[in-house]
Amino acid sequence: MYSYMDIQLPLELLPSFSVYTLLVSLLLKPGKPPSLLLSLPLLAILLITSWLTQVIDWRTAAFLVFATLIISQVQSKHLPIKTFAWIFLSLVPLMLALHLVPGFTKTTVFGPALLGNSSIPYTLSAHLDKALGAVLILFCFRYWVSNTSPSNLKNETNIKPELFAKLGFAMFGIFLIGYILGVNTDFKFGQLTLAFIFINLFVTCIAEEAFFRLIIQRFIFLKSSTASAAIIGSSLLFTLAHFHTGPGAIERLSLIFAAGLLYAWSYQRSNSLLLAILLHFSINLIHFSFFVYPASFTH
Template identity: 35%
Template sequence: MREISVLLLGAAILATWWPASTRIAPWAILFALALGSALASGLVTAAALPGMALLLVACMASMRHFPKAGPWVAGTLALILALHAWPGFHPLSIVDNAVLGAETAPFTLRANFDKAAAGLLLLVFFSQRVNSMAEIRQNGRLLLTFSVFSAFSTIGLAWLAGFVRPDPKWPAFAPHFLAINLLFTCIAEECFFRGLIQEKLHQRYRERGKMLPVAISTALFGAAHLAGGMLYAGLAAVAGLAYACAYARFRRIEAAIFVHFVVNSTHFIGFSYPYLGH
């Protein structure tokens, strides 16, 4: 039952790209089903409902009544959920303390309903998405080239710093990792740092160019990883700069999500994950 809740939430996130042909958007129907399933299975308890309700109200108010202050209130609530600071959420454990290579630190994979739900609402209400397949075809080659360059430059720097080393692998849970990383991590983080923060700064400081929003979102992304140490935060800032530049160039959330996912999946499949234990 808990696994079904996570699958429904992932489907709700994907459904944001599905054209709405009904009065109620497909993502909203799937999200309601995911939430009901999560409540029934104990993945989410009643204590979590006020947090998600407040975030939904803040997102809707941002669109209609409080376009200036509303996004920052919504962003604060989303951050509280993403940091697992609101009670009532229980992560679904996929892998516990797995060691993926020699001298590699143990790794735990969890699907967090709170972070993914926050990312879904930020994606729906604040993130600028692609409008057509023609837009994808027009920019796809450039984005792919930038993504490959970003992955190898970022992870190459981590290799030089002794944080990782080459370690090709495909563990049994790799499909679970890639799906959760894309839907529950990359989308949530990019919708917060780029779709909300960087985009709002772009709109406010348009006359000063793109560098100020890029610099601020990059610095905040690095700071969000300080719990892993200064080296980890520094490497995260380098990666965040790539994501921010991708967003500044294309002004579509898919660009930042794609680069983020390429970097993360390259790290997971080709190098020590999460990092060398020494």
């Protein structure tokens, strides 16, 4: 069982993540995007603050500025430039999420240690690189991607009351399947829960949903014009991104695929990235708070 002494909250991350939280909150706000006169200075403050607190080095900051300039050309009238910008937009957030871009301070908040009744060591890390990948994607789709795409990929959302009932039923089904497979209940709340809430919502869920919905799912749908292909294809890639081996891996990956289907379906039906993010976060928080986490199975 962990103790409060096992949790490390590095103070040097607080300025960067404070600015980041404000910036992504503005970018995710439904309706008209915030003025570039507000969001671009916030992005600059985020990079400068991260450099001054030595969370990133100057080369990383310069690379991110360069990446932003390239990605801003996704609607260029020149096809080679436009193609390169889209490739850059697809690869850079992935590289950041996989921690392949050097110059970031690696920060572990907790672990590796056993959490509750789980038999699998758990590590909670605060990765600014993954978070900045989300910022690049959100900037692109809020300011530089036109709304001339197919109807259910425009900015208008389509959220109806009955959708929440269907999502609630599907969430219950996922946890029921997990329980049947052998994921036991394990109630746990504490200081780590607060750290998990912030990092999982503002880093993990925002970054993953921005990438898999706006980049992957959107691309598959535009190329296939088939909602089912976009949902299944993005869910398979979502599962592949979480691939691992070891005891219980097949069961865990099956549940991840089921959750990926739910996130993709909710986005395809509602066209709301925010809904997909909150759905992803809700499932993760319920799993973390009420079940063995990471999932280990009893047979």
